[in-house]
Amino acid sequence: MDTREKLIESTRELLWERGYVGTSPKAIQERSGAGQGSMYHHFSGKPELALAAITRSAEDMRERANAEFTARGTVLARITAYLRREREVLKGCPVGRLTQDPEVMADPALRRPVEETFAWVTTRLSSLLAEGVRTGELTIPDPAATATALVAVVQGGYVLARAEGSAQVHARAMDGILALLAAAKNPAAATTDPEGKS
Amino acid sequence: MDTREKLIESTRELLWERGYVGTSPKAIQERSGAGQGSMYHHFSGKPELALAAITRSAEDMRERANAEFTARGTVLARITAYLRREREVLKGCPVGRLTQDPEVMADPALRRPVEETFAWVTTRLSSLLAEGVRTGELTIPDPAATATALVAVVQGGYVLARAEGSAQVHARAMDGILALLAAAKNPAAATTDPEGKS
DNA sequence: GTCTATAAGAAGATAGAC
């Protein structure tokens, strides 16, 4: 990994752990092993480095979600895979936490990847739910609202888990929403349940 | 409002807007109108001031929720009131945002009010849901998991709304979870619906 | 590309006068 790459990855870690406001150029230099001059050679400053780091984290998040959304299986199976995916719950969401950072939200360039990522995930989930309704697998009145609620539970699960200091709390939130979602399942579609749990 | 009080309230605002890491003693002094010496006369430093501010915000959050949880009406009506309460959505949750602050989470004293508040809200909601199951109003398999999911949707709704820059997103998340919850309503209990909407 | 030197201003206080 070259210097530029190490700078980006170190910034990603620090933004995840401490946010933009809580991350100093000095901390980035120390973690990456790059010197002062080296950092300012590759990037004009903290904002440009942060943009590279945030963009990459946002792409990462979309790629992971996309893998689950496009997997084989029923709509409910794919949504369940997304909700129950293993996460570093106690570290929080690398993208979601940026919404709490005043300087990220105040800078349109830094904010854009965050905004686009949540819009993308919500839209994809909404399409998935709509597909489930169309095929008769699910009965829900408003796929867009349901999708928003699903993404919100994942994000809020991080908040509660961090508050309590326990990753289990996130899992419990997923249990809760999945139990409610299971009630929207059309019994007629149960025969094609690939998990054989019905 | 005396000086001490102005210091606490100014700190509350700044913690809400910028978090603990992003809030400096100087900013607190400027917003409150108190001088350097005055601030350090009333409080030993930033951590003690933050503790007073966080404690008060946590009490505030519990009081508001308690008012909705103990109101008249069906369990679902009370939960709906809680979820749909008017909030300063784009500012985020004054307590929830603290879970993203590394220095708050690292200090047991600052962290305790945050942890206790979310535990309290979740427990109260869980009891409410259990009451609904007992009276036959609702049919849900696991009230504790459902309660966790409900609090998570509220918190995650803030995250999504801030990401998109729109309070409507929070409302949409509430629509989504309430639609799922409505499916858990026992038709037999509809006759006692005090809102007369059934 | 990387290193060291330098620097203005903020962060987070302490000390002592009034």
Added chain:
DNA sequence: GTCTATCTTCTTATAGAC
């Protein structure tokens, strides 16, 4: 109780040598 002075360390760079 409040004010001003002082202090150390950190922040976020810039300049110029190697």
